[in-house]
Amino acid sequence: MKNDDEIRNIYECGLVRDLVLKNPQYRETLEKLGIDTCCGGGQPLKEAMCRANMTFEALEKELQKVMPATTAVPGADWQRASNELLIEYILQMHHAALREELPRLNMFFKRAIAAHSDHAEELKKMHADFSTLHAALIPHLDLEEKEIFPVMRKNEIPKDAARRIRQLEDEHTIAGNLLRKLNTATTGYRIPEYACPTVKMLFQGMAKLDAGLHEHIHLENNILFPRALR
Numbered sequence: 001m002k003n004d005d006e007i008r009n010i011y012e013c014g015l016v017r018d019l020v021l022k023n024p025q026y027r028e029t030l031e032k033l034g035i036d037t038c039c040g041g042g043q044p045l046k047e048a049m050c051r052a053n054m055t056f057e058a059l060e061k062e063l064q065k066v067m068p069a070t071t072a073v074p075g076a077d078w079q080r081a082s083n084e085l086l087i088e089y090i091l092q093m094h095h096a097a098l099r100e101e102l103p104r105l106n107m108f109f110k111r112a113i114a115a116h117s118d119h120a121e122e123l124k125k126m127h128a129d130f131s132t133l134h135a136a137l138i139p140h141l142d143l144e145e146k147e148i149f150p151v152m153r154k155n156e157i158p159k160d161a162a163r164r165i166r167q168l169e170d171e172h173t174i175a176g177n178l179l180r181k182l183n184t185a186t187t188g189y190r191i192p193e194y195a196c197p198t199v200k201m202l203f204q205g206m207a208k209l210d211a212g213l214h215e216h217i218h219l220e221n222n223i224l225f226p227r228a229l230r
Ligand SMILES: [Fe+2]
Pocket: 090, 094, 095, 141, 144, 216, 220
């Protein structure tokens, strides 16, 4: 089937994740168009496009700017990677980064609130959502690292897989909702006029955290976890 026909088929009767799995680079395009590809990977593509006020023709035009999957960077095609390799990537690139970055951002929030009394209220609101996210993510990472990843590395199905994976996916949804709230409140982490170097690093760090978590959740929800449910 021709690439255009496949995309049309996915649009008509497939899910957001079907398009992302077809070419991992489509994920970035969809995210730029405002389509949530991680927690929202399971929604019908057509419905997601309607909500984003996008026609099929507009989507097709955007996707044409992306390299074909065959010329994509090797290793970026996680759908074909082993559990072992995918888990190692998630641990190194995402879990380790979060464990380092969350306390660093927390420190920037505290410094920013202390230094900018005129903007303390908006910073405190952001910090409250960030703290909820921080507190939720640590036990989530622990659960994946202790109970899910070791079993999946051996290509075994985790005990009580469906229930555990549903729990992890629900936790991803909670994290995704908090990020969306933070992203909207800051208009995509736009650095405010009053920003000192700390506030600048805080907003840049939050933008990086947001993008990283989207890829992280996409890899787990759309590629790794479905393997435990087969
Ligand atoms: Fe994870």
